[in-house]
Every structure is written in C-alpha cells, then in structure tokens.
Amino acid sequence: MERPADFSLEPATDRPTVALAGDWTARMLGGAGPGLAEALDGLDNVAIDLSRVRRMDTAGAYAIVRAAGRGFELDKVKARPETLRLLEVVHEAVKVEPETRRGPARESLTVRVGKGVVAFGKDFLDTMGFLGHLLVVLGRSFVWLFTDPRRIRWPALVSTMERAGLDAIPVVAVTTFFIGAVVAFIGASMLRQFGAQVFAVELIGISMMREFNIVITAVLLAGRSASAFAAEIGSMKMNQEIDAMRVMGVDPFEALVLPRFAALVVVIPLLTFVATLSGLVGGIIVAWSTLDLGPAFFLQRIVDSVGPTHFWLALIKAPFMAGVIAGIGCRQGMEVGGDVQSLGRRVTAAVVHAIFAIIVIDAAFALIYMELDV
Known part of the structure; x- marks a missing residue:
C-alpha cells in the first residue's frame, strides 16, 4: 500500500x-x-x-x-x-556551478573577440584540409580518366549535372531575362536625357555579357545547389551513412564531393550562356518597345561595338565560382553534427558563404581585368 x-x-x-x-x-x-x-x-x-x-x-x-x-x-x-x-x-x-564574477565589459569583449579569432583559425585550418583532400581526389580522378575511366562514378556525375544544370535553366533564364529588361529600362530613362538612347545597346550588352550573366547564375546556383549539396551530405552525415562508407573503404570525397564539384564546373558555362541569351532578349524587347531600336539593329550593334570579348571574360570566372560554390556546399555538409539544428545552420552557412565568395571572386577579377586593361 x-x-x-x-x-x-x-x-x-x-x-x-x-x-x-x-x-x-x-x-x-x-x-x-x-x-x-x-x-x-x-x-x-x-x-x-x-x-x-x-x-x-x-x-x-x-x-x-x-x-x-x-x-x-x-x-x-x-x-x-x-x-x-x-x-x-x-x-x-x-548541480549548479557557482556563478563566476563577471569581469569588466572590456574583458567580456576581449573574450568574445578571442573566441572568434580561435574559431576563425580553426575554420580556416579545416577549410585548408578539405581543399587539400579535394585536390588529391581531383588529381587521382584525372589520372583515372586516362588510365581507368570505370573508376569514376559517371552515373552520379551525370545525375548531378542534370539536377544542378538542366533543371536550373528555367529559373536562370527567367531571372536574367528580367535583369536584362531592368537594365534596359534604366539605360533608356537615363540616356534619353542626353539624347544618347542608342548607347543603351552597349550598356545592355556589356552589363549582361560581362557581369550579370555569370554573377546572377552563380548566385542562383549558390541558393539552389550549395544548399542542396549541404542538405544532402548533411543528412547522410546525420544518418551515419558517411561513417558506413568509410568503414567499407569508400572515400566520401570520391563518392559524394567529386561528382558534385565536377558537375557544377561542367554545367556553369552552359548556364552562363543561357543567362547571356536570356538577358539580351529581355534588353532587346525593352529597347524595341521604348527606344524603337529594332532587333536587327540591336544585334548588329552588339556585334560591332561590344563583341564576344566580354562574354569570354565572364566565362573565365565561371569555373572558379562553380568550384567555390560546390566546395562550400559540400564542406558545410561534411561539418553537420547529429541534430537538425546543426543541419539548418550549415545549410544557411553554405548559401551565405557561397554568395560572399562569389562577390569576392567577381571583385578580384574586376581588379585583374582593370590592371590588364581588358
């Protein structure tokens, strides 16, 4: 009882x-x-x-x-x-530990700054380790390409190219179409004040073929593919599938990171080309409707005054941006812990870091091209 x-x-x-x-x-x-x-x-x-x-x-x-x-x-x-x-x-x-006496505010700030510096250093070392491992796998796969192509995971590569490349064509085309239209509207309204409406063609052509095509494409891939890579690999990390792969003797970099990295590097030039065409089409429609500049005149002036040089300059940036996007997405996925909060933080960090890296790379290339006078 x-x-x-x-x-x-x-x-x-x-x-x-x-x-x-x-x-x-x-x-x-x-x-x-x-x-x-x-x-x-x-x-x-x-x-x-x-x-x-x-x-x-x-x-x-x-x-x-x-x-x-x-x-x-x-x-x-x-x-x-x-x-x-x-x-x-x-x-x-x-058991509750006795509260420690809080020091002055400057000490707390110093501690926070110190922890931030230590965390940044640790993150930098982890990034260098990830990059080194990835370079080793890339070199090994390059050798396999000529000696034993069957060791390369072609199905995973092709599948990732379809998801990250072909499936992204509609959103890239629609976005750059409206970007081209907006640039044309701004150019038409500004240049009309000086009676130089015809130079709107050069404004649209240079901005779309040199900057907006690759930058908009890379930003969309950062939000679409980097987050997907981080979520996919992070989910596998949470379910201990990556640990199981290591136990079976499979390198996760070869099975998971390399196909995504190679797929993005291969498809980003295609997406950049689509973005360029779509942006020019948007500019042509606006120039035709607001400035009465016909498509034939627009395209002829693009060929004569702008030329393909700007497009090739943009295309040079594409592999660097693709590599950074894929690398950041995969690395953040590899760093996911065992809880959902960690997955959410890493997916968010993948997108933010990728967009920041895109802007930095674009600014670096702008300085290089300025020094080379191209």
Whole structure:
C-alpha cells in the first residue's frame, strides 16, 4: 500500500535533523517537496534521515536535493545504499556551478573577440584540409580518366549535372531575362536625357555579357545547389551513412564531393550562356518597345561595338565560382553534427558563404581585368 510522502523536523543544538517517511515518488510526492524546502530554508548543517522512506524515484530525489539547496552533502544523509546512489546521480545532474564574477565589459569583449579569432583559425585550418583532400581526389580522378575511366562514378556525375544544370535553366533564364529588361529600362530613362538612347545597346550588352550573366547564375546556383549539396551530405552525415562508407573503404570525397564539384564546373558555362541569351532578349524587347531600336539593329550593334570579348571574360570566372560554390556546399555538409539544428545552420552557412565568395571572386577579377586593361 502506497503512503504519501511526509517529513518531520527535529531541532537540535548541534545539528538539526529532518526525518522523511512514506513514498517519495512522483505519484505520492504531493506538496511534500515545497514544504520540505520551506522547512529547511535558513537552516545550515542539516542532517537528512531517509531510513523510514519506503520507495523513492528521481522525482523524490530531485525534491530532496532541491530542498537542501547548495548545502546538500551525501555524508549528511542516512539512507540505504541504493537510495544514496540515486541521490548522488540526481545531485550530479542538477548541480549548479557557482556563478563566476563577471569581469569588466572590456574583458567580456576581449573574450568574445578571442573566441572568434580561435574559431576563425580553426575554420580556416579545416577549410585548408578539405581543399587539400579535394585536390588529391581531383588529381587521382584525372589520372583515372586516362588510365581507368570505370573508376569514376559517371552515373552520379551525370545525375548531378542534370539536377544542378538542366533543371536550373528555367529559373536562370527567367531571372536574367528580367535583369536584362531592368537594365534596359534604366539605360533608356537615363540616356534619353542626353539624347544618347542608342548607347543603351552597349550598356545592355556589356552589363549582361560581362557581369550579370555569370554573377546572377552563380548566385542562383549558390541558393539552389550549395544548399542542396549541404542538405544532402548533411543528412547522410546525420544518418551515419558517411561513417558506413568509410568503414567499407569508400572515400566520401570520391563518392559524394567529386561528382558534385565536377558537375557544377561542367554545367556553369552552359548556364552562363543561357543567362547571356536570356538577358539580351529581355534588353532587346525593352529597347524595341521604348527606344524603337529594332532587333536587327540591336544585334548588329552588339556585334560591332561590344563583341564576344566580354562574354569570354565572364566565362573565365565561371569555373572558379562553380568550384567555390560546390566546395562550400559540400564542406558545410561534411561539418553537420547529429541534430537538425546543426543541419539548418550549415545549410544557411553554405548559401551565405557561397554568395560572399562569389562577390569576392567577381571583385578580384574586376581588379585583374582593370590592371590588364581588358
């Protein structure tokens, strides 16, 4: 028969003692826990006698530990060995470390900056390790291409090319179409003030063939493919599939990273070409409707005044941006932990880092082209 939890306080001159009785379980605890805490409030060096306690679970042990507060010590408790063990486990689980004195605000700032620098250094070293492993796999696969092509995972490569390349053509085409149209609208409204509407063709051609085609394509791939790569590999990491691959002797870089890296490098020139055509079409439609510049005149002026040089300059950037996008997405996927929050953080980081890297690469190439006067 179950008995409700109860206690009695026996004051003494040297050490007060609280004697507990009944069943200190979640079912029979009732208000004994708060009552015990109120009774022990303000008392020091209290002995706890649990010899009359019949049964106890973690809820009862937690109520006793919480009521005793920071003064709880096992050597002051009289109980059976199994009860002492339960109290010890609960006490270790809920023990609160004493609050450390907070230093000045500048110390806290210094600590945060130091932790940030350490985290940045660790992240940099991990990135260099990832890059080194990837370069080794790329070199090995390049040798296989001529010596043993069957070792290359062609199905995974082709499948990734379809998902990252062909399936991305509609969104790339639609986005760059409207970008070309917007550039044409801005050029028409600005150049009309100076009577130089005809130069809107050069504005549209250079901006779309040199910058917007590759930048917009890369940003869309960062949001579409980098996040997908991080989510796919991260899910496999959470399910311990990557660990299983290592146990079976399969290098995850060869099976997962290399196909995605190669697929993006191969398909990004195609997407850049599609983006260029779509952007020019958007510019042609706007120039025709607002400036009365016909498609034949527009294309002829593109050929005579702009030329293909700007397109090739944009295409040079494509492999670098594709490699960075694929590398960042795969690396963030490899860093996923065992929880969903880690997966979400890594997917977000993959997109943000990839877009930031795209902007940095584009700015670096702009400086190089300026120095080369091209």
